[in-house]
Amino acid sequence: MIENIPVLIVLLPLCSALLCLALTAVSRNLGIFAVKLSCLASFVLSCIQLQMVVTGGTIHYAIGNYAAPYGIEFVIDSLNAVLLVCFSLMGFLTILFAENFGNEKRPMLVGAACAETALLITGILGMTSTGDVFNLYVFLEITSLSAYCLISLGGSRGVVSAYRYMLVGTVAATLYLLGIGVLYSVTGTLNMGDMREILDQGGYDGAMLTAMCFLIPAFGIKMALFPFHGWQPSAYTHAEPGSRPLITGVMGKVPALAMFRFVYCIYGTDFRFVRIGLILLGIFSVFGMLYGSLMAMGQTDIRKILAYSSVAQMGYISLGFAIGTPIALAGAFLHMLGHVFMKGGLFFCTGAIRYKFGTVDINEFGRIYKKMPLTCGLLTAAALSMIGIPPTAGFFSKWYLALGAAGQHEWIYIIILVISSLLNAVYFFRLIEKVFIRQSSELRTRWESEVLELPLTIIIPVVICFIAIFGLGLFNVRIVDILLMTLEGVGL
Numbered sequence: 308m309i310e311n312i313p314v315l316i317v318l319l320p321l322c323s324a325l326l327c328l329a330l331t332a333v334s335r336n337l338g339i340f341a342v343k344l345s346c347l348a349s350f351v352l353s354c355i356q357l358q359m360v361v362t363g364g365t366i367h368y369a370i371g372n373y374a375a376p377y378g379i380e381f382v383i384d385s386l387n388a389v390l391l392v393c394f395s396l397m398g399f400l401t402i403l404f405a406e407n408f409g410n411e412k413r414p415m416l417v418g419a420a421c422a423e424t425a426l427l428i429t430g431i432l433g434m435t436s437t438g439d440v441f442n443l444y445v446f447l448e449i450t451s452l453s454a455y456c457l458i459s460l461g462g463s464r465g466v467v468s469a470y471r472y473m474l475v476g477t478v479a480a481t482l483y484l485l486g487i488g489v490l491y492s493v494t495g496t497l498n499m500g501d502m503r504e505i506l507d508q509g510g511y512d513g514a515m516l517t518a519m520c521f522l523i524p525a526f527g528i529k530m531a532l533f534p535f536h537g538w539q540p541s542a543y544t545h546a547e548p549g550s551r552p553l554i555t556g557v558m559g560k561v562p563a564l565a566m567f568r569f570v571y572c573i574y575g576t577d578f579r580f581v582r583i584g585l586i587l588l589g590i591f592s593v594f595g596m597l598y599g600s601l602m603a604m605g606q607t608d609i610r611k612i613l614a615y616s617s618v619a620q621m622g623y624i625s626l627g628f629a630i631g632t633p634i635a636l637a638g639a640f641l642h643m644l645g646h647v648f649m650k651g652g653l654f655f656c657t658g659a660i661r662y663k664f665g666t667v668d669i670n671e672f673g674r675i676y677k678k679m680p681l682t683c684g685l686l687t688a689a690a691l692s693m694i695g696i697p698p699t700a701g702f703f704s705k706w707y708l709a710l711g712a713a714g715q716h717e718w719i720y721i722i723i724l725v726i727s728s729l730l731n732a733v734y735f736f737r738l739i740e741k742v743f744i745r746q747s748s749e750l751r752t753r754w755e756s757e758v759l760e761l762p763l764t765i766i767i768p769v770v771i772c773f774i775a776i777f778g779l780g781l782f783n784v785r786i787v788d789i790l791l792m793t794l795e796g797v798g799l
Contacts, residue, residue, distance in 0.1 A: 312356045313368040313381040316391060317433045319345040319352075320398070324425035331418030338418045339406050342425045346399040349432065353391040360388040361789060367438075375438070376498035382438030385792040386640065390435050390564065393647050394557050396775075398428035400768035404655060405549030407662060407762055420460055424550045426453040427558070434561040440487045440573075441497045443565060447483070447529070450561065451476050454554060460547035468541040475538045479528035486521035489514050490573075503573050516580050522569055523584060529562035532625055533595030536618045540602075543614035548658050551610075552768070555617060556651025560643050563624050567636075570628065571797040589629030593723045595622035600730035609657050609667050612734060613650065616693065619727060620646050626720060627708050633794045635711020637787045638704050640794075644786070645700030645779050649689045652772030656686040659765050672741040679760050683742050685773045690735035692776050695728045700779035707787065 323345035331338035360366060366383040369375060383391075405424060406417075430450030437443050455476070459469035491497060493514040494505040506515065524535060531539035543555050574581055599619030606612045620642070627639020659682045660675065661667055676683035692699035705724055712720040760766070779786065 309355075309359075311368075312352050312359070313366060313383055313436055314370065316349045316352050316356065316395065317429060317436060319349050320425045320432065321429040324422045324429060327422035327425060328418050331421075335417065336406075339402070339421050342421050343399065343402050345425070346395065346402050346428060349428075350392070350395040350399050353388075353395045356383060357388040357392050360385050361792075365793075376496040376501035379442050380438040380498060380500075381436045382500070383436060385789050386794065387435045387564065389644065389786065389789055390560070390640075391432060393644050393775075394431050394435060394560075395428070396771070397553060397557050397647050397651050398424075398431070400651070400655075400771060401550060401553040403764045404552060404658065404768045407765055408547070408549035408658070420457065420547055420549060423453045423456045423460075424553065427457065427550070427553060431557055431561050435564060438499045439497050440490070440499060440502070444480070444483060444487065447562070447565075448480060450558065451480065451529075454542075454558060457550045457554065458542050458546040460550075461545040464541070465545040465547065468538075468545045472538040472542045475528055479525045482521045482525035482528075486518040486525060489518040489521070499568060499573055503575065506573065507575065507577075512579065515574060515578060519569075519574070519580065519584055523566070523588070526562045526566040526569075527591070530559045530566070530621055530625075531618060532621050533591055533598055533618055536595070536599075536621075539618065540611060540614040543617065544608065544610040548661065551658065552651040552654040555613065555654050556647045556649075559617065559621055560624075560647065563621070563628075563643065566625075567628055571631075571636075576631065576797075585629045585631055588625055589717075589720065592622040592626040592629055593720070595619060596626070596723055596727040597730070600727050600734070604730065604734045606734075607669055609660075609669050609738070610654075612669070612738065613653050613657065616731070616734075617650060619731070620650065620693070622727070623705065623708065623724075626724075627711065630708070630711045630715055630717060630720065632711045632714050633791055633797075634707055634714065636794045636797075637790045638707025638709075638711060640790050641700065641707060641779070641783060641787060642704035645692060645704055645776065648772045648775040648779070649692050649701060652685050652689045652769070652776065653693075655765070655768045655772060656682050656689070659761050659769065662765065663761060669738055669741045672738075674743065676743050681760060681766060681769055681773075685769045685776075686742065687739055688773050688776050690739055692780070694731045694735055698780045699776050700783070701776075703780050703783040 323342040327338040327342055330341050360383055368381040370379040402424060426449055430446045433446035434443055437446060455469045455473045458472060459466045490502060493511050494502050496502050527535035546554050596619045599615050603612045603615035623642050624639045627635045657667060692701035695702045695705045709721050709724055
């Protein structure tokens with residue numbers, strides 16, 4: 308069984324998604340339990356797989372024993388092994404959290420949302436694991452279709468947001484297919500490693516440039532990178548509340564990983580047009596970091612604050628790609644890992660506050676820390692990490708990005724990093740002020756307990772995200788060392 312871990316990590320959530328509705332028809336909680344169990348198993352297997360990669364090196368798993376380049380291959384290196392642990396953990400926490408949101412009188416609708424969440428997890432884990440460019444497209448579509456459904460379950464405005472995202476997402480998927488079609492026409496293979504070997508032989512510059520012109524906007528749309536982010540604020544704001552932490556915390560990271568794979572692992576830095584593409588990516592990143600922060604400052608709905616903040620945070624990740632040194636790439640992926648728990652954790656807090664008080668307007672948050680100390684503790688930790696206050700994950704990821712920029716003498720990037728962090732401080736300290744200092748508001752409690760501030764299935768994700776934010780910061784050196792096992796071979 309241990310040799311099949313790479314595929315089991317993906318198959319377990321898929322099987323639970325397929326069984327969820329049938330099990331829900333038997334018992335309301337049975338389908339949810341199956342999905343929770345499968346996601347927990349995927350997380351445990353991801354941890355085992357990470358240990359195998361750290362001790363034994365990259366894992367190549369051929370689906371059905373059909374060897375690459377003719378068969379589909381999962382390739383697990385130190386980079387995506389770490390990401391799989393974080394993504395599967397956030398998937399499990401989201402399933403725990405989501406069971407508190409749903410219509411008790413319509414259990415099949417709850418089961419459908421749970422099944423779609425499991426499909427979203429399947430797509431995310433599959434995209435992270437695959438070493439085949441067309442298989443990446445298949446998992447990308449699984450991720451996108453399930454996300455469209457989950458966003459549409461957020462109500463009438465969610466339906467409009469999902470429709471807008473579907474239109475833009477279809478354009479992105481088409482661009483991606485055109486890009487890999489061009490590459491396939493000149494290489495005759497869909498395997499990433501095999502494609503790299505053929506392209507390294509030279510003579511394909513025209514096709515590679517054409518494909519790059521398709522692929523950069525395709526990934527930019529999917530990861531909500533400025534200026535391709537138009538669908539994102541509304542979708543993040545109006546998505547189904549139970550699945551929102553997974554959508555906001557993880558979904559945009561996987562296309563970013565795919566962009567990295569194409570630029571650094573398939574094209575390589577010797578391709579003469581890569582540097583031009585990275586300069587363009589750096590420009591997008593800089594404007595995204597500033598635009599997202601400025602737009603977030605003008606919002607009062609906490610969901611919109613966090614949605615626009617994500618535009619800025621994706622800018623940090625793509626900035627690391629644009630700088631391109633191993634240490635900057637490590638900073639980008641450390642920020643990606645931290646952002647999973649920062650942004651996912653903030654949306655756990657948002658959902659928890661709405662669950663208890665029925666509001667998302669920060670002007671009504673007056674001293675709610677007295678009634679929700681654990682939730683407000685995570686909110687504060689995540690906000691400080693987004694700003695970049697030590698010893699949180701956000702501080703160290705920005706530190707590595709700054710080190711990478713300094714090594715390349717890209718001083719403008721360091722200046723923008725500082726300015727963007729200061730802008731983050733403006734709206735996040737405003738949020739903290741509402742929670743801790745503003746005059747107490749008279750919010751009516753919708754859920755009351757003498758023992759717990761919230762149900763245990765909400766408290767567990769809140770506490771784990773709090774621990775992860777500080778854990779990623781305190782143990783950043785070990786994590787970066789693991790990431791560099793892969794990144795030192797691909798950086799500029």
